[in-house]
Amino acid sequence: xxxxxxxxxGLVQAGDSLRLSCAASGHTFNRFYMGWxxxxxxxxxxxxxxxxxxxxxxxxxxxxxxxxxxxxxxxxNMMYLQMNSLKPEDTAVYYCAxxxxxxxxxxxxxxxxxxxxxxxxxx
Numbered sequence: 001x002x003x004x005x006x007x008x009x010g011l012v013q014a015g016d017s018l019r020l021s022c023a024a025s026g027h028t029f030n031r032f033y034m035g036w037x038x039x040x041x042x043x044x045x046x047x048x049x050x051x052x053x054x055x056x057x058x059x060x061x062x063x064x065x066x067x068x069x070x071x072x073x074x075x076x077n078m079m080y081l082q083m084n085s086l087k088p089e090d091t092a093v094y095y096c097a098x099x100x101x102x103x104x105x106x107x108x109x110x111x112x113x114x115x116x117x118x119x120x121x122x123x
Contacts, residue, residue, distance in 0.1 A: 002026040002112040004096045009117030016086050016121070022079040022096030022114060029053040029077065033101040033109070036070065036081045038092035038119075048094070049081060050105040059103055064090075086121045093118050 008020040020036070035050030049070040050059045058070050069082040079096060094117050097110035 002098060004098060004112055004114035006094065006096045006114040006117040009094060009119045011120045011122065012086055013122050014087055017082070017084045018086060018119060020081040020083070020094055020096075020117060020119070022081075024077045024079065024096075024098065029098065031101065032098050033103070033105050034072065034079050034096070034098045035059075035105045035110070036079075037095045037097055037107065037110070038090075039095070039116075040089075040092040043092075045095070045107055047105060047107075050103070051079065052101055052103075059105065083119070086119075088121050088123045091119060091121050 003025045005023045012018055030053055032053045034053055036048040037045050038048050039045040048061050048064055049068055051070045051072055067085045072079045096114035098112040099110040102109040
């Protein structure tokens, strides 16, 4: 059974950096697409970044392009989201997700979800 566990959230100031991690287990992920979504209070969950596990091809939401970088470690089954130049509008619960290889990777394409990690960016 696939398990996804996020870590690395916290409280930072605008302009700071933070790295989120997602530990994946319970499957071989070469035929998966994995990504990060976020949900701010009172808003719908939205796609942030995605990566095709087999070759590392990436995709980003326009709002984070140039600031966030998604990566994965095939050996350790880890996925990361490096977030730089954080803004208050990046405040949200960030979720790790895995599913079929579909680009763009939408909420309905994710079969597995982590429990989420809170990121709060103060002005």
